[in-house]
Amino acid sequence: MDLWIQPCVPCATLYGQPSTTEPHEHLTLVGAGGVKDARAEEHYTCVKCRGAFARILAGEPTRQVWMLLNAGQH
Numbered sequence: 610m611d612l613w614i615q616p617c618v619p620c621a622t623l624y625g626q627p628s629t630t631e632p633h634e635h636l637t638l639v640g641a642g643g644v645k646d647a648r649a650e651e652h653y654t655c656v657k658c659r660g661a662f663a664r665i666l667a668g669e670p671t672r673q674v675w676m677l678l679n680a681g682q683h
């Protein structure tokens with residue numbers, strides 16, 4: 610289990626934003642998540658603070674947000 614990370618400022622800002630928001634400059638796309646539709650969810654890692662993001666691109670509109678997976682509560 611990864612240690613909780615302290616998000617850098619761009620990550621802390623991006624967290625909870627709608628998934629239509631563009632990823633910030635330190636994020637690297639690491640691939641789709643554990644869903645059948647590869648376009649429904651994208652995973653990113655921040656090279657600066659090692660934050661792991663899931664960008665939800667399908668489903669309930671209110672759930673289509675940037676989720677930070679390894680900082681604080683889910």
Ligand SMILES: [Zn+2]
Pocket residue numbers: 616617618619620621635655656657658659660
């Ligand atoms: Zn970061």
